[in-house]
Amino acid sequence: MSVPVPYVDIESLIGDEKNCIWQRIRHIVQAEVPSLTRSAEYFFQPGVEGKRVRSSALLLVASALSDGEMGDPSKSALYLKPDLRPYSQYPEEVRRKQQRIAEITEMIHVATLLHDDVLDDAETRRGLNSVNKMFGNKTAILGGDFLLAKASVALAALRNTEVLILMATVIENLVTGEMMQSRSSQDERMSLDYYYRKTFLKTASLIANSCKSAALLGNHSDEVAQLASDYGYHLGMSFQLVDDVLDFVGSSSSLGKPTLSDLKSGIATAPVLFASQEEPQLVDLTLRKFKYEGDVDMASRLVAKTSGVKKTMEVAEMHASKAIKAVDTFPPARGKYAEVCRDALRHLANSVVTRRT
Amino acid sequence: MSVPVPYVDIESLIGDEKNCIWQRIRHIVQAEVPSLTRSAEYFFQPGVEGKRVRSSALLLVASALSDGEMGDPSKSALYLKPDLRPYSQYPEEVRRKQQRIAEITEMIHVATLLHDDVLDDAETRRGLNSVNKMFGNKTAILGGDFLLAKASVALAALRNTEVLILMATVIENLVTGEMMQSRSSQDERMSLDYYYRKTFLKTASLIANSCKSAALLGNHSDEVAQLASDYGYHLGMSFQLVDDVLDFVGSSSSLGKPTLSDLKSGIATAPVLFASQEEPQLVDLTLRKFKYEGDVDMASRLVAKTSGVKKTMEVAEMHASKAIKAVDTFPPARGKYAEVCRDALRHLANSVVTRRT
Numbered sequence: 001m002s003v004p005v006p007y008v009d010i011e012s013l014i015g016d017e018k019n020c021i022w023q024r025i026r027h028i029v030q031a032e033v034p035s036l037t038r039s040a041e042y043f044f045q046p047g048v049e050g051k052r053v054r055s056s057a058l059l060l061v062a063s064a065l066s067d068g069e070m071g072d073p074s075k076s077a078l079y080l081k082p083d084l085r086p087y088s089q090y091p092e093e094v095r096r097k098q099q100r101i102a103e104i105t106e107m108i109h110v111a112t113l114l115h116d117d118v119l120d121d122a123e124t125r126r127g128l129n130s131v132n133k134m135f136g137n138k139t140a141i142l143g144g145d146f147l148l149a150k151a152s153v154a155l156a157a158l159r160n161t162e163v164l165i166l167m168a169t170v171i172e173n174l175v176t177g178e179m180m181q182s183r184s185s186q187d188e189r190m191s192l193d194y195y196y197r198k199t200f201l202k203t204a205s206l207i208a209n210s211c212k213s214a215a216l217l218g219n220h221s222d223e224v225a226q227l228a229s230d231y232g233y234h235l236g237m238s239f240q241l242v243d244d245v246l247d248f249v250g251s252s253s254s255l256g257k258p259t260l261s262d263l264k265s266g267i268a269t270a271p272v273l274f275a276s277q278e279e280p281q282l283v284d285l286t287l288r289k290f291k292y293e294g295d296v297d298m299a300s301r302l303v304a305k306t307s308g309v310k311k312t313m314e315v316a317e318m319h320a321s322k323a324i325k326a327v328d329t330f331p332p333a334r335g336k337y338a339e340v341c342r343d344a345l346r347h348l349a350n351s352v353v354t355r356r357t
Numbered sequence: 358m359s360v361p362v363p364y365v366d367i368e369s370l371i372g373d374e375k376n377c378i379w380q381r382i383r384h385i386v387q388a389e390v391p392s393l394t395r396s397a398e399y400f401f402q403p404g405v406e407g408k409r410v411r412s413s414a415l416l417l418v419a420s421a422l423s424d425g426e427m428g429d430p431s432k433s434a435l436y437l438k439p440d441l442r443p444y445s446q447y448p449e450e451v452r453r454k455q456q457r458i459a460e461i462t463e464m465i466h467v468a469t470l471l472h473d474d475v476l477d478d479a480e481t482r483r484g485l486n487s488v489n490k491m492f493g494n495k496t497a498i499l500g501g502d503f504l505l506a507k508a509s510v511a512l513a514a515l516r517n518t519e520v521l522i523l524m525a526t527v528i529e530n531l532v533t534g535e536m537m538q539s540r541s542s543q544d545e546r547m548s549l550d551y552y553y554r555k556t557f558l559k560t561a562s563l564i565a566n567s568c569k570s571a572a573l574l575g576n577h578s579d580e581v582a583q584l585a586s587d588y589g590y591h592l593g594m595s596f597q598l599v600d601d602v603l604d605f606v607g608s609s610s611s612l613g614k615p616t617l618s619d620l621k622s623g624i625a626t627a628p629v630l631f632a633s634q635e636e637p638q639l640v641d642l643t644l645r646k647f648k649y650e651g652d653v654d655m656a657s658r659l660v661a662k663t664s665g666v667k668k669t670m671e672v673a674e675m676h677a678s679k680a681i682k683a684v685d686t687f688p689p690a691r692g693k694y695a696e697v698c699r700d701a702l703r704h705l706a707n708s709v710v711t712r713r714t
Contacts, residue, residue, distance in 0.1 A: 033536045088522050115502065119495045138476045138539055141498060142532050145472065148502070149528035152509055156521035164513035164521075165445050171506035175499050179390045182495055 005324065008344040014059045016080050017070070018052055021102050023082040028150060029107075039131045039143030040150075043110045048126045054109060054207055055102035056348060057235055061228045062098040062214040064330060064341040069095065071337025087154045097158055097217040104167060105210040107151040112174050114144035119182065120265060163213040170209045177201030181267060186287050192273050196237075204236030227326050231345065234323035239352050241316035244269035245309050248300065250357065263296045270315065272299065275308030316353050323349040362681065365701040371416045373437050374427070375409055378459050380439040385507060386464075396488045396500030397507075400467045405483045411466060411564055412459040413705060414592055418585045419455040419571040421687060421698040426452065428694025444511045454515055454574040461524060462567040464508040469531050471501035476539065477622060520570045527566045534558025538624060543644050549630050553594075561593030584683050588702065591680035596709050598673035601626035602666055605657065607714065620653045627672065629656060632665030673710050680706040 022044055029040040043050070063070050070076045079095045091097050116122070117130040118140045124130055132140040148171065155164050180188075180198040188194040211232030215225040248258050248271050262269050266289030268276075276282035279302045290296050303309065324346045333339045379401055386397040400407070420427050427433045436452045448454050473479070474487040475497045481487055489497040505528065512521050537545075537555040545551040568589030572582040604619050605628050619626050623646030625633075633639035636659045647653050660666065681703045690696045 031536075032533050033540065035540045036533060036536045088526075090518075115498055119498060139536075141472055141476060142536050145501075145505070145532045146529065146536075148505060149525060149532060152512075152525035152528065153522055155509075156512075156518055156525050159518050161447075161513055161516050165510055168506060168509035168513050169445075171509065172503060175502045175506060176389050176393060179388075179393045179496075179499050179503075183390065183392045 005346040005350045006343045008340065008347045010056055010060070010344050010348060013063075013341065013344055014056060017059055017099070018049075018055055018102075020080055020082045021055060021099050021106070022046075022049060024084060024099075025103050025106060027082070027084050028087040028103075028154070029147065031146060035135065035139055036143060036146050039114065039135050039139045040146050042128075042131050042134070042143070043113065043126060044106075048128055050126055052106070053235075053239060053348070053352070054105050054210060057207055057232055057345070058102050058105060058210045058214045059098065060341050060345050060348065061211045061231060062095070062218055064327065064333070064338050064345055065215060065218055065220055065224060065228070066334065066338060068335035068337035071335070071340070087150065088157045090157050090159055094218055097160075098214045100154055100158060101163070101167075101210055101213045101217060104151045104154050105206060107147045107154075108167070108171060108174070109206060111144040111147035111151070112178070114140045114147070116178060119178070158217070160217060163216055166209045166213055166216075170206050173201040173205040177203075177205075189268060189286055189289075190273065190276070190283060192270070195268075195270060195273055199237060199240045200233070203240040204233045207236035207239075208232035224331060227330055230326040231323050231349075234319040234326065235349055235352060238316045238319035238323065238349065241270055241312055241319065242353055242355065245271060245312050245316070246355075246357070248303055248309055258300065260296055260300055263290045263299050266290055270312040271303050271308040273308075274311040275303040275306035278306040278308075279303075313353070320349040320353045362703040362707045363700045365697065365704045367413055367417070367701050367705060370698065370701055371413060371420075374416055374456070375406075375412055375459075377437055377439045378412060378456055378463070379403075379406060381441060381456075382460050382463060384439070384441050385444040385460075385511070386504065388503060392492065392496055393500060393503050396471065396492050396496045397503050399485075399488050399491070399500070400470065400483060401463075405485055407483055409463070410592075410596060410705070410709070411462050411567060414564055414589055414702070415459050415462060415567045415571045416455065417698050417702050417705065418568045418588060419452070419575055421684065421690070421695050421702055422572060422575055422577055422581060422585070423691065423695060425692035425694035428692075428697070444507065445514045447514050447516055451575055454517075455571045457511055457515060458520070458524075458567055458570045458574060461508045461511050462563060464504045464511075465524070465528060465531070466563060468501040468504035468508070469535070471497045471504070473535060476535070515574070517574060520573055523566045523570055523573075527563050530558040530562040534560075534562075546625060546643055546646075547630065547633070547640060549627070552625075552627060552630060556594060556597045557590070560597040561590045564593035564596075565589035581688060584687055587683040588680050588706075591676040591683065592706055592709060595673045595676035595680065595706065598627055598669055598676065599710055599712065602628060602669050602673070603712075603714070605660055605666055615657065617653055617657055620647045620656055623647055627669040628660050628665040630665075631668040632660040632663035635663040635665075636660075670710070677706040677710045 025044045026041055029037060031037045031040060083096055083099060091100060113125060114131050117125055118132045118137050122130045123133055131143060155167055177198050208229045212225045212229035215228035247260060247262050250258055268286040272282055272286060276286065282299060282302050285295050285299045290299055327342050327345045333342060382401045383398055386394060388394040388397060440453055440456060448457060470482060471488050474482055475489045475494050479487045480490055488500060512524055534555050565586045569582045569586035572585035604617060605615050607615055625643040629639055629643060633643065639656060639659050642652050642656045647656055684699050684702045690699060
């Protein structure tokens with residue numbers, strides 16, 4: 001990053017609140033049928049929550065725009081107990097509404113993971129067997145549908161039409177992005193524009209719109225909500241670009257080699273698309289979806305010879321900078337705690353591009 | 358039926374309006390990705406709309422409780438043009454809101470058909486290849502998700518929290534019912550109570566709650582909305598019971614034999630459950646899900662020897678009578694047209710139990 005950003009311990013700021021939200025999620029995904037509960041709660045078990053970057057961004061945006069309520073232990077205590085009211089009940093308190101959006105965001109996210117893993121016939125996820133492998137495709141598909149239904153009821157209870165439409169549109173975006181990835185023409189497979197659009201739909205839209213929803217539920221203006229959305233958008237784009245780089249340069253824990261899971265699924269991400277400008281042989285490999293013996297290794301070696309990874313990281317850093325710039329243009333902070341949360345947002349954007357896993 | 362009900366030509370009353378709704382559905386399921394559009398619109402093509410009993414019930418309930426607006430050509434003309442406004446735009450007019458609920462109901466219904474056909478590996482539906490067979494499981498799953506997302510946005514646009522929660526709960530019910538059907542214990546598989554609960558969740562809940570939503574959007578009292586819900590509930594139960602009977606006594610068009618599709622899927626419906634009280638051998642066959650060679654034919658023959666079909670029809674007729682009774686207890690009709698629509702509701706309930714397909 002060109003400008004150094006301060007280190008902030010994000011977990012000490014919002015770790016307890018996230019744990020409350022996860023407790024609530026585990027509470028509300030109880031179904032009438034045990035096997036449905038098992039699949040719906042599977043990725044909400046303690047220890048397999050994933051990075052929770054979506055709810056981190058959302059809660060920090062909410063606090064960065066607030067009067068510092070959550071920084072005052074006498075006021076925040078109420079919101080650091082799990083909210084176990086029925087999921088269809090309207091919450092009066094702004095912070096509870098924002099927590100609900102965090103909960104809804106994570107439920108939508110996990111619903112798409114369940115469906116994507118069926119589509120990709122995935123074996124593992126977050127170090128566990130995938131739900132489809134554990135309980136079968138049927139349970140995984142219905143578990144995802146169940147989470148979407150629960151999220152819809154929880155959304156309805158917020159009684160805010162604009163937020164409802166934003167979040168329902170996110171689901172449409174996620175589905176469209178997944179379809180773009182799996183059904184592309186040859187031209188589309190080689191197009192960076194197509195890749196960026198798909199990345200917005202599959203990853204950035206959910207983060208952008210949940211941050212925007214948190215701002216709207218905090219009764220901020222449309223202009224401020226747009227800045228919150230900008231932060232989430234750029235964070236999401238950056239996050240996914242780095243994910244795609246880590247697939248090439250990261251290491252799976254056991255083998256110490258890149259996992260190359262995208263190539264193995266026939267998908268060319270930014271590192272390949274940039275690399276193909278220098279190594280035209282990658283065009284053929286991409287168009288045939290790396291499907292012949294040796295294609296994946298050859299593509300990996302060719303990418304390593306080029307500046308594909310470097311160029312992708314430059315785009316990721318550009319997005320992280322824009323995320324930070326969105327925070328810089330937030331309206332004046334209402335107190336010290338809001339300032340700390342803004343630094344946390346900057347740190348989060350920075351850590352997304354500097355992470356190694 | 359014990360009481361004769363008048364014949365009413367339902368299509369002449371609401372056929373044009375249903376066609377408008379279908380035009381709107383085909384308009385709003387357009388996706389950014391062509392393959393998503395193809396799967397989402399597949400069962401909304403002219404000629405493969407199915408029986409449309411869900412929207413018939415809903416539109417007739419709406420008119421039966423109205424002041425007869427739709428019976429007056431000078432007033433109804435407006436609503437008999439397809440409503441092609443954006444699907445996220447709030448409609449002021451009561452009838453347009455009710456049409457939206459019809460559209461949402463059918464989209465939710467088709468979304469579950471797409472997913473169920475993947476789960477059951479179904480080959481055909483409504484005389485066409487199933488979407489999973491036509492375009493693959495991935496497209497069918499994402500097509501279903503896309504329809505649910507579109508339905509959620511359309512629901513949000515109605516700005517009525519109670520209706521939103523009702524309809525989102527329906528999706529939860531549909532998923533729960535499907536799961537109950539596919540993951541049952543041995544005791545559950547032999548239980549009529551379990552079967553009735555599953556039938557409510559999978560079929561009656563959607564019709565009951567969409568009729569109730571139509572009444573609420575018509576600004577009727579909770580009591581009247583409950584009568585609308587009762588009508589839909591009993592119609593739905595009756596409809597499914599008769600469907601389950603037709604699987605035994607109906608004929609597939611080519612072979613002139615019952616299709617026995619439930620038995621082939623390992624599922625015991627009401628005719629089997631009643632029959633097993635007279636032919637205990639059916640208990641063993643049910644518990645092993647009719648999976649050995651010859652089980653399906655043997656179960657079919659055993660059911661034919663008993664009063665299983667007759668008893669199921671008696672329950673179906675009881676529900677149809679209760680549906681008619683709900684109409685009888687509607688508040689006084691506001692004019693002749695509302696009376697005609699009440700007769701149409703009675704006729705619809707009757708035709709559900711007298712149908713042969």
